[in-house]
Amino acid sequence: MPKLIIDNIPVEVADGVTVLEAAQSVDIPIPHFCWHPALGKAGACRVCAVKMVDGPVKGIQMSCMLPAQDGMVVSTTDPEAVAMRRNVIEWLMINHPHDCPVCDEGGECQLQDYTIAGGHGIRRYSGTKRTHINQDLGPYIEHEMNRCIQCYRCVRFYQEYAGGTDFGVMGSAGRVYYGRFEDGQLESPFSGNLVDICPTGVFTDKTARFKARYWDYDMAPSVCPGCSLGCNTTPVARYRELLKMTARRNEAVNGWFICDRSRFANDAVNDPQRPRTPLIDGREASRDEALEALLLRIAQIEELYGSGSIAVVGSSRLALEGAALLPRLAECCSAGALCYFTSQEESDRTLPLIELLSSGKPASQRDVRESDCIVVCGCDPLQKAPMLALAVRQAWRNGAAVYVVPFGSAQGTEGVQKSTILQMNRWLSGVEASQEPKRLYDAISVHSLDAVPLADAKQPVLICSATNAPDRLAETLEQQSNLKLAVIFPAANSYVAAQLAGAHGAVSLEHAVATGKIKGIIAVEADIPPQLLEGIPFVAALDWRMTETVQAAQIVLPTTAWVEMDGTCINNEGRAQRFKKVMNPGVPVRGLDPAGHPPHIHRTIPPGGEPQPAWQTVAALIEGLCGEQITEPLSGKWERLQELAAESEGVMINDL
Amino acid sequence: MKILSDIAALLTGMWITWKHIFRRPVTIQYPEEKRTPYPRYRARIVLTRDPDGGERCVACQLCSAACPVDCISMQPGEEADGRRYAEWFRINFARCIFCGLCAEACPTLAIQMTPDFEICKRDIMDLVYEKEDLLIDGCGKSPEYNFYRHAGIGVTQQRGEGIEEKRPVDVRSLLP
Numbered sequence: 132m133p134k135l136i137i138d139n140i141p142v143e144v145a146d147g148v149t150v151l152e153a154a155q156s157v158d159i160p161i162p163h164f165c166w167h168p169a170l171g172k173a174g175a176c177r178v179c180a181v182k183m184v185d186g187p188v189k190g191i192q193m194s195c196m197l198p199a200q201d202g203m204v205v206s207t208t209d210p211e212a213v214a215m216r217r218n219v220i221e222w223l224m225i226n227h228p229h230d231c232p233v234c235d236e237g238g239e240c241q242l243q244d245y246t247i248a249g250g251h252g253i254r255r256y257s258g259t260k261r262t263h264i265n266q267d268l269g270p271y272i273e274h275e276m277n278r279c280i281q282c283y284r285c286v287r288f289y290q291e292y293a294g295g296t297d298f299g300v301m302g303s304a305g306r307v308y309y310g311r312f313e314d315g316q317l318e319s320p321f322s323g324n325l326v327d328i329c330p331t332g333v334f335t336d337k338t339a340r341f342k343a344r345y346w347d348y349d350m351a352p353s354v355c356p357g358c359s360l361g362c363n364t365t366p367v368a369r370y371r372e373l374l375k376m377t378a379r380r381n382e383a384v385n386g387w388f389i390c391d392r393s394r395f396a397n398d399a400v401n402d403p404q405r406p407r408t409p410l411i412d413g414r415e416a417s418r419d420e421a422l423e424a425l426l427l428r429i430a431q432i433e434e435l436y437g438s439g440s441i442a443v444v445g446s447s448r449l450a451l452e453g454a455a456l457l458p459r460l461a462e463c464c465s466a467g468a469l470c471y472f473t474s475q476e477e478s479d480r481t482l483p484l485i486e487l488l489s490s491g492k493p494a495s496q497r498d499v500r501e502s503d504c505i506v507v508c509g510c511d512p513l514q515k516a517p518m519l520a521l522a523v524r525q526a527w528r529n530g531a532a533v534y535v536v537p538f539g540s541a542q543g544t545e546g547v548q549k550s551t552i553l554q555m556n557r558w559l560s561g562v563e564a565s566q567e568p569k570r571l572y573d574a575i576s577v578h579s580l581d582a583v584p585l586a587d588a589k590q591p592v593l594i595c596s597a598t599n600a601p602d603r604l605a606e607t608l609e610q611q612s613n614l615k616l617a618v619i620f621p622a623a624n625s626y627v628a629a630q631l632a633g634a635h636g637a638v639s640l641e642h643a644v645a646t647g648k649i650k651g652i653i654a655v656e657a658d659i660p661p662q663l664l665e666g667i668p669f670v671a672a673l674d675w676r677m678t679e680t681v682q683a684a685q686i687v688l689p690t691t692a693w694v695e696m697d698g699t700c701i702n703n704e705g706r707a708q709r710f711k712k713v714m715n716p717g718v719p720v721r722g723l724d725p726a727g728h729p730p731h732i733h734r735t736i737p738p739g740g741e742p743q744p745a746w747q748t749v750a751a752l753i754e755g756l757c758g759e760q761i762t763e764p765l766s767g768k769w770e771r772l773q774e775l776a777a778e779s780e781g782v783m784i785n786d787l
Numbered sequence: 788m789k790i791l792s793d794i795a796a797l798l799t800g801m802w803i804t805w806k807h808i809f810r811r812p813v814t815i816q817y818p819e820e821k822r823t824p825y826p827r828y829r830a831r832i833v834l835t836r837d838p839d840g841g842e843r844c845v846a847c848q849l850c851s852a853a854c855p856v857d858c859i860s861m862q863p864g865e866e867a868d869g870r871r872y873a874e875w876f877r878i879n880f881a882r883c884i885f886c887g888l889c890a891e892a893c894p895t896l897a898i899q900m901t902p903d904f905e906i907c908k909r910d911i912m913d914l915v916y917e918k919e920d921l922l923i924d925g926c927g928k929s930p931e932y933n934f935y936r937h938a939g940i941g942v943t944q945q946r947g948e949g950i951e952e953k954r955p956v957d958v959r960s961l962l963p
């Protein structure tokens with residue numbers, strides 16, 4: 132544990148920590164471009180210079196390259212160090228174009244910040260600047276090479292951290308160029324992180340090109356609904372349009388990055404077809420009218436077909452707040468069935484796994500990154516939960532052994548199903564089920580779980596998918612006490628759905644409909660296959676997406692998307708995480724008059740801004756049915772989650 | 788003697804009154820009579836064009852960020868040639884305090900203050916000016932500046948052919 136003094140402040144840090152990190156630990160900022168917590172040091176930018184006044188090394192040193200040692204006396208404010216940093220920034224700016232006003236990084240640019248903070252406010256060099264020809268990197272990422280300051284972050288991320296091979300650094304001397312061999316879409320499903328990681332505007336998000344500036348953004352801490360991992364994000368919105376998704380740091384979960392499936396999936400929220408007005412039999416109505424009509428229909432159905440003819444259906448994408456109220460709603464309308472799953476098979480497979488996870492040891496993405504032995508069992512994490520594959524790669528880079536056990540459906544079709552965004556990445560379209568994702572990590576293929584030398588491993592992790600879990604999972608976990616389990620569930624909130632289904636004795640909708648008793652369905656953000664709706668006289672849908680169920684419903688009550696509300700989700704480990712409201716619901720300003728400017732009208736609620744979070748509509752129904760007022764959806768078992776902070780690492784619900 | 792100083796005070800006041808009665812007035816009969824403000828007077832804002840006739844504003848949002856009363860809003864957009872411009876640009880003159888900070892912040896010299904201070908309307912909504920009301924057909928002050936000639940992003944000229952630029956490098960060259 133070296134002890135050193137930085138700017139007269141004594142600091143004690145762990146072995147191997149750099150002077151730069153030691154300074155950060157006591158809130159002394161040192162400018163840096165090439166150093167990044169997830170990528171480590173490169174010593175390329177020379178901007179983190181400090182003066183070593185006393186101790187084992189003396190003079191000007193790069194603080195990112197120097198491990199902290201006992202007896203060091205560091206000055207970040209020494210005139211020599213300050214002059215060095217100012218000069219380095221001036222060199223970096225010599226070739227930098229004069230284009231901040233038309234650069235999407237402007238306002239959130241590390242180069243801008245450090246140029247001003249470093250004291251280089253006025254250009255002295257009046258010679259000509261080197262220029263580059265840009266590449267077309269596909270529909271998601273814009274390339275503007277003139278802005279590059281040669282920090283090497285992009286290549287270090289792309290090749291080392293994410294295992295990409297189609298992007299790199301070329302050229303020599305003043306000509307170094309960061310790009311592909313030829314124009315074309317970046318192949319890595321993590322390519323979007325270049326936007327976050329580049330400290331300048333070389334890589335910017337093309338889907339949000341020329342849309343807004345940092346100081347105008349609507350932002351809030353959020354959680355990705357793309358898969359069951361619950362990676363942390365910061366969505367960015369402006370004028371009621373979701374512009375882009377950025378990664379948010381959570382060391383226990385995603386670290387610093389997110390996958391492209393999350394980053395480039397804003398269309399669902401911005402979809403002009405989204406239901407925004409309540410509908411009664413296809414006629415537009417107010418929210419109160421629609422609620423009243425729904426209560427009336429519920430009463431009619433019960434009168435006609437008797438009690439127990441309504442099914443209340445949730446889903447595995449519904450946030451905890453809404454899902455936790457459904458049992459009460461089911462009671463209030465004396466429903467015949469409470470369902471969180473439509474398919475019996477999914478329900479049967481998910482429930483036991485949740486039980487196992489809540490009694491066993493769930494593995495977080497951090498556990499995977501730090502593991503020394505990983506068994507990937509009958510699934511391809513790259514397709515179902517991309518960041519998990521990236522976590523496996525980090526463990527593999529640190530020397531972990533990765534075993535792959537193909538079995539069950541993995542030998543057949545599992546993995547062929549590709550999400551739309553990832554399909555566009557050529558990387559994945561080439562990966563067939565028989566081909567394990569070799570490019571991210573080398574794996575040893577074994578025929579069964581018994582062939583894996585688990586007993587020798589210190590922190591082993593088993594990764595499997597809920598759709599194809601191995602049979603003797605419980606036994607294996609019991610035998611191997613240090614084995615942790617990471618399950619990939621089909622949807623973001625599968626854990627919530629299965630938890631509540633287990634606790635409240637819910638059945639699958641398939642099963643409920645098969646009894647023939649169900650005559651009315653209240654679908655809360657549920658995607659019900661059309662064949663299950665056949666012969667059901669009444670369907671009401673609460674949803675923010677234009678699903679088939681919404682189209683089939685007689686009464687539609689729009690709800691808010693996750694970026695338009697506060698809520699809680701529980702990821703595949705049972706980690707509850709809070710997401711905050713990013714923007715107000717409503718038709719995007721852009722959609723009001725696409726050709727011209729926004730209309731000159733005063734309004735308190737924007738057009739299409741009436742939808743409420745699903746749980747509030749469910750609470751209104753409960754109030755209408757049994758007069759009970761619910762102001763706080765998280766009660767009972769969930770009460771402690773009320774205080775959950777969005778910026779925290781989340782809370783394991785096993786600890787509640 | 789108190790009475791003498793009182794009389795002196797009265798007479799002084801009277802003297803000043805009479806002196807001003809015979810002076811030339813400083814006020815004018817506005818609006819019948821008008822006075823020309825100085826060219827740097829800060830009043831109605833305009834958006835100017837560059838010497839080549841293109842819109843100068845690149846919708847960089849610096850003016851709206853600088854505005855202390857938040858009366859500027861806009862939506863940037865992109866032309867086919869990569870030119871960034873304002874799809875719509877709005878100044879609410881009912882709120883503007885004519886401080887000139889926007890003009891000071893503007894990196895392209897697009898937004899400028901003019902001496903036209905006569906902006907009164909009966910309906911306050913008419914004081915919300917859109918781009919078509921703001922954009923003029925001239926350069927205003929600094930007639931020679933064209934931001935895109937210096938920006939290096941290849942809008943008004945090929946990349947590498949701007950005033951301060953070298954030709955684009957050949958990455959594949961092995962020459963030193």
Ligand code: SF4
Pocket residue numbers: 227228229230231232234235236237238240241242243278330331332333
């Ligand atoms: S990278 Fe940063 S400094 Fe460079 S043009 Fe963009 S905003 Fe300006």
Ligand code: SF4
Pocket residue numbers: 278279280281282283284285286309328329330331333334
């Ligand atoms: S492209 Fe960005 S990340 Fe890569 S070296 Fe240049 S400045 Fe650094």
Ligand code: SF4
Pocket residue numbers: 355356357358359360361362385389390391392393516517518519
């Ligand atoms: S891995 Fe899953 S949760 Fe994480 S960013 Fe990608 S889609 Fe979202």
Ligand code: SF4
Pocket residue numbers: 232843844845846847848849850851861889892893894895896897898
């Ligand atoms: S500062 Fe100038 S260029 Fe930028 S948006 Fe305002 S008027 Fe346009």
